[in-house]
Amino acid sequence: MKKLLITLVLVCGFAGAPAHAALRVFACEPEWAALAQELGGDRVSAFSATTAKQDPHHIEARPSLIAKLRQANIAVCTGAELEAGWLPALLRSAANASVQPGTRGYFEASHYVSMLEVPARLDRAEGDIHAAGNPHIQTDPRNIARVAAALAQRLAEIDPAQASHYRARHRDFSARWSVAIQRWEKQAAPLRNAAVVVQHKGFPYLERWLGLRQVAALEPKPGVESTSAHLSSVLAQLQREPARMILRAAYSDDRASNWLSERAGIPAVVLPFTVGGTEQAKDLFGLFDDTVQRLRGTLK
Amino acid sequence: MQRKLLALGVALALSTPAHAQSPEVATGPSLDRDPRLGPIGDVVELREEIKRMKQEYENRIRVLEERLQSVESSKPAAPATVPATTVASSKPTSNAFNPVISLILDGKLAGLSKDPATYALPGFALGAETGPGDKGFRLGESELVMSANVDDKFYGQFTAALTAENTTEVEEAFFETLDLGKGFTVRGGRFLSGVGYLNSVHAHAWDFADQPLVYRALLANQYKDDGAQLRWVAPTDLFMEFGAEVFRGGNFPAGGAAENGKGTHAVFARFGGDVGTDSAWRVGLSRLKAKSARRSTTHNSATDLFTGTSELTGVDFVWKWAPNGNPKERNLKLQAEYFTRDEDGTFDPASAGTPFAYRGKQKGWYAQTVYQFMPRWRVGLRFDKLTSDAVNAALAGTALDNQGHSPKRRSLMLDYSNSEFSRLRFQVNRDESRLNEKDTQLYLQYIMSLGAHGAHSF
Incomplete structure (x- = not known):
């Protein structure tokens, strides 16, 4: 038995040696995998631990994720405790020294943006709140630009031979991104000051960017499932002060928002939330093209 | 500014x-x-x-x-959008490096149709605290867990269990390396062995109020001991992990810290992966060789002693399913384990000073499934079975005599979790552990987690 194990260990050790030299990026969420791919091109092979159909708060620390993190050169995550329920378990199991927190191979995007909704009081009675602030930073493209600058720099640090490659790609991305932001802002201008109801408080950055006004949330507390009593109170509130639409992320269950949409007579809008959330959100540009498109769809 | x-x-x-x-x-x-x-x-x-x-x-x-x-x-x-940011801006620095602390509160209300004092699994010598528990209200173990990175190279974790009898037990206290790299991790101290699937799962994360019979009989619920562990994860897309452990041999199924307190060894291998985006699996193989010197077990309020070796071999399997791999709304977990144990040595019933030669095989398995059919609510079903070799005339009537009985048990569980930090559980067992007696066991249990948000392994 022991001999068999040792043989297996040796065989795997040799067979598993890296065959290609592309920088392996373990991204916790699809938007960071897409960003790393934009910045690295063919010098980077990015893997996303989650999909747009998964709630990044609640992920199983699956064996396949340990295996991927074990082989990564850099882990790119949101941070702000978004992955607190699973990433620490992966990091300790994978035993990959180059991606441990505190090393340059561990990158937290939330360090590079201004956090919103930082709670003044930390109490679990307030629901699933995050001490560092709301972690869903990717819904504002200006945050993506900030993270891109920091990530390009970090990629250049851990892969110095390709530093100029990452810088050039970042310059190119940054130019295209700025133009795109102006386009989206222009397209979304008529939405300014529109009142919205959200399923989960996942959109404060989007709201601030486009000037949307969040008037209610379907979750009574962040991360707490909506109850019929709470939904009724939201409905009553909407009858007093109507809202334009109900927003939910692609991974959220549709029952609560559909229920309210029918009764309040306002559309429920599914936003891709991240890359892959809808068919159109194939990359970062598609993500915001489609987000703005879907928001504008409520204007008709 | x-x-x-x-x-x-x-x-x-x-x-x-x-x-x-x-x-x-x-x-x-x-x-x-x-x-x-x-x-x-x-x-x-x-x-x-x-x-x-x-x-x-x-x-x-x-x-x-x-x-x-x-x-x-x-x-x-703090960002300007938040007017009162006392949390972010006025953090005291003196305790910023304190360990992460979490506290588990656990308690049960049990209704047992048979006296728990008469509990036995014929054919098996049982370790301490392995019965169905007390009748009525009873506090479970309150666990206090503290953990932190020691420095850039080490991580440390300490778990104290405060029992209902007002005693304190050091459940786990170990350090682990952080940056050996190449997939290697070394752990030292007291910890739950990596054998099997459930052995290293803390009680508050169990899907049922009690352990499967095979764990109760062969590992005294969970094998933990003082020792060292080496683990290695292969650099492959298929998850492969191999581990080896050496223990003092102070706890069941070992006992008496034989061979100068380093006579118990274990090895394990785990493999796992995904099937599509909906499913993930893990298979494990493990082997534990425990040396015992006068290991004591209790039978009919007398202490039996065993000296010799126990060799435990196990296979475990876990399958988890969730639509789109998003377990928040609905998810299903299938889990099964099989263990077989060979014991070879001498058995001294009621420590009478007349040890008899004993060699026998004991085995058991369980299969369980837990389904979260809607947010907050889960239902679970479990089946347990044990079998053991017949013993010779010298050992007739002792704990090792199975009297022709194969213990089995069926369990049904329903639990409600208001959030990931609180859980209320109802469980009913149809327990046929004892010979010719059926025990109906009802449990109402609460598990509350306060403090830090712990990350759970698969």
């Missing part, structure tokens, strides 16, 4: 290039009169050039803005 700086920087950045290369200046009348300028084509070219320059400057401004922004946000100061 930083805001002002940012505003100033942006204003400067915006104003300087505009003066230098403003399109208004470029297309102004003075340019048209310049004799050195050629025909219209050159003007168009010039305009294009200026347009490019303008674009470039705009990009530079943006980069500058981003840099300022990142400088600003990397500072711990």
Whole structure:
């Protein structure tokens, strides 16, 4: 038995040696995998631990994720405790020294943006709140630009031979991104000051960017499932002060928002939330093209 | 202050290039009169050039803005959008390095149709605290877990269990390496062995109120001991992990710290992966060789002693399913384990000083499934079975005599979790552990987790 194990260990050790030299990026969420791919091109092979159909708060620390993190050169995550329920378990199991927190191979995007909704009081009675602030930073493209600058720099640090490659790609991305932001802002201008109801408080950055006004949330507390009593109170509130639409992320269950949409007579809008959330959100540009498109769809 | 700086920087950045290369200046009348300028084509070219320059400057401004922004946000100061940011800005520094603390509260209300004092599994010598528990209200173990990175190379974790009898037990206290790299981890101290699937799962994360019978009989619920562990994860897309452990041998199924307190060894291998986006699996193989010197077990309030070796071999299997791999709404977990144990040595019933030679095989398995059919609610079903070899006449009537009985049990569980930090559980067992007796066991249990958000392994 022991001999068999040792043989297996040796065989795997040799067979598993890296065959290609592309920088392996373990991204916790699809938007960071897409960003790393934009910045690295063919010098980077990015893997996303989650999909747009998964709630990044609640992920199983699956064996396949340990295996991927074990082989990564850099882990790119949101941070702000978004992955607190699973990433620490992966990091300790994978035993990959180059991606441990505190090393340059561990990158937290939330360090590079201004956090919103930082709670003044930390109490679990307030629901699933995050001490560092709301972690869903990717819904504002200006945050993506900030993270891109920091990530390009970090990629250049851990892969110095390709530093100029990452810088050039970042310059190119940054130019295209700025133009795109102006386009989206222009397209979304008529939405300014529109009142919205959200399923989960996942959109404060989007709201601030486009000037949307969040008037209610379907979750009574962040991360707490909506109850019929709470939904009724939201409905009553909407009858007093109507809202334009109900927003939910692609991974959220549709029952609560559909229920309210029918009764309040306002559309429920599914936003891709991240890359892959809808068919159109194939990359970062598609993500915001489609987000703005879907928001504008409520204007008709 | 930083805001002002940012505003100033942006204003400067915006104003300087505009003066230098403003399109208004470029297309102004003075340019048209310049004799050195050629025909219209050159003007168009010039305009294009200026347009490019303008674009470039705009990009530079943006980069500058981003840099300022990142400088600003990397500072711990709170964003301006939150007026009262006492948490972020006034963190005391003296205890910032304190370990992460979490506290588990656990308690049960049990209804047992048979007296738990008469509990037995015929054919098996049982370790301490392995019965169905007390009748009525009873506090479970309150667990206090503290953990932190020691420095850049080590991680430490300490779990104290405060029992209902007001005793304190060090459940786990170990350090682990962080940066050996190449997939290696070394752990030392007291910890739950990595054999099987459930052995290393803490009680508050169990899917049922009690352990499967095979764990109760062969591992005294969970095997933990003082020792060292080496683990290695292979650099492959298929998850492969191998581990080896050496223990003191102080706890069941070992006992008496034989061979100078290092006579118990274990090895395990785990493999796992995904099937599509909906399913994930893990298979494990494990082997534990425990040396015992006068290991004591209790039977009919007398203490039996065993000296010799126990060799435990196990296979475990876990399958988890969730639509799109998003377990929040609905998910299903299938889990099964099989263990077989060979014991070879001498058995001294009621420590009478007359040990008999004993060699026998004991085995058991369980299979269980837990389904979260809607947010907050889960239902579970479990089946347990044990079998053991018959013993010779000398050992007839002892704990090892199975009296022709194969213990089995069926369990049904329903639990409700208001959040991931609280759980209320109802469980009913149809327990046929004892010979010719059926025990109906009802449990109402609460499990509350306070403090830090612990990450759970698969």
